[in-house]
Amino acid sequence: MSEQSGRESVLDFLAVPVVRLEEASGRVLFTNAAARALPFSLVPPTAVSDGEGAPLPPEQHPVTRAARGERLEGELFRWATPEGDHTFVVHSRVDRSRSPGVVTLTFQEVSPWRRAEEDLRRALGARDTFLSVASHELKSPITVLQLVLERLQRGARRETNLSGSQVAERLEPALRQVRRLGVLVQNLLDVSRARNNHFVLERERFELGTLVREVCERFTEQSRQAGSTLVVEDCPPVQVHWDRMRVEQALSNLVTNAIKYGAGGPISVCAGLQGGTVSLRVEDRGIGVADGDRERIFNPFERAASGHRVESLGLGLYIVREIARAHGGTVRVSGREGGGSSFTLCLPVEVTEVASE
The missing domain is CATH 1.10.287.130 (Signal transduction histidine kinase, dimerisation/phosphotransfer (DHp) domain)
Known part of the structure; x- marks a missing residue:
């Protein structure tokens, strides 16, 4: 085995992608196993951006720059792929003990740290x-x-x-x-x-319809002042085993959210029973929630981006999500045909014990 091939076989054991190429011509001489395992190519003509995501012309590709003798010392470059962006710190070194010289580039991925x-x-x-x-x-x-x-x-x-x-x-x-x-x-x-996983439930049996009507009656005047009408469309008579105060809090938060963002349009509340799961749905005809915000708005201190200035701590929907989780249920938001948002809280009729994450 030649000294050259022996050196390259060692490079195959490195977890960092390595590319070796001929100086001036840019001809690729070797790529190690880590580089070959990537689902995209590190060498031209693949498109590349700088560390901030600005596209670079072909002559600024790191491999092209290294081939013409420029030394790269920890510069950031980004490769865009259908699976997501990959950002690498690139270093280069030129060995001119042979003619033409051999350029070695190493690519250290820093995407997780950047994220x-x-x-x-x-x-x-x-x-x-x-x-x-x-x-x-x-x-x-x-x-x-x-x-x-x-x-x-x-x-x-x-x-x-x-x-x-x-x-x-x-x-x-x-x-x-x-x-x-x-x-x-x-x-x-x-x-x-x-x-801190101290969200303790105090479960009791009660009739769902009574709770829904009480919450809506409490917010009738507030919704009227906002220019909206608040109505209960449907609610089956069903006995549930929930923490009444917490579910009342969750439904109140959803109704309050609809009043804030409902743009003065009608608001409807309805409940359904399928199998052993109750779904509570609150719909408005307001500004809606963008697709990219539908997961984020359930995080603490988050509000959906909009042209409307609504002051709040950004905790209401997060608390709804945690109440749902504590009951072994879920909450989701979807767009409504004709505009607006539809929030659905799904809870099992019988809640026993839900383990903390």
Whole structure:
């Protein structure tokens, strides 16, 4: 075995793709097993982009550059394939002890690290957005609450004969803000519990239709103020074994979401029973959810991108998903014919014990 072939046989054991080519001509002399195993070619005429994804002309292909004598020291290049992008750190070295010289290129794939970096960047962006929105959402009710109580205090000092009904009327705005604060704090606690696998269910038997109608009646006025009509289309009489408070919370979050994004259109709630599974569906005729956002919106602190500015912590749908998981069920969103969104919460009628992940 020649020294050259022996050296190349050693390269076959490397996990890093290696390409050896003739200087100037660019003729490929050898590719190791790792390079041959790739589902695409590392050498021209395959298209390649820079590390940021900008397409490069053929003369800027890393193999072409190395063949004409340029030394590559850890530059990033991206190959686009139907299965996804592959990003490599490329190094080159020229051996001119022979004529023509031999160029050796190594390709270290860093795609997983690049994806992790992008995920981290998105997470940091979501965190910053969350902190901004949370500050606004928590500050607003506190400000209103303070103004209402100060106004009531001044009134009590001036009007010593205030009736009970007058006091109650003036306290109503403050109570609304206290309830709002309670919901915000509860949502934050639920996120903490879900992430630490402490989402405990207190199951009981109850009639589904009663729960659905109670939730919809509670949001009738809020939907009317948003210009929407909220109706219960169908709900079979079925006894379920669920955590009533949690399912009520999940359905309330879906209805609230429909009111926020429903663009003043009608909102419908219906339930169905098939086999041993109940499906609760909330439909709106609003702005809809883009295909690329249909998984993301169920993550914490996420909101669907749209031209509408809706302030929220981005926790409602995440909590719905965790409540569904705790019951051994699922939640999904789909587009609705004619526009809008359809959220479907599917839960087994009988819930016993669901293991934490």
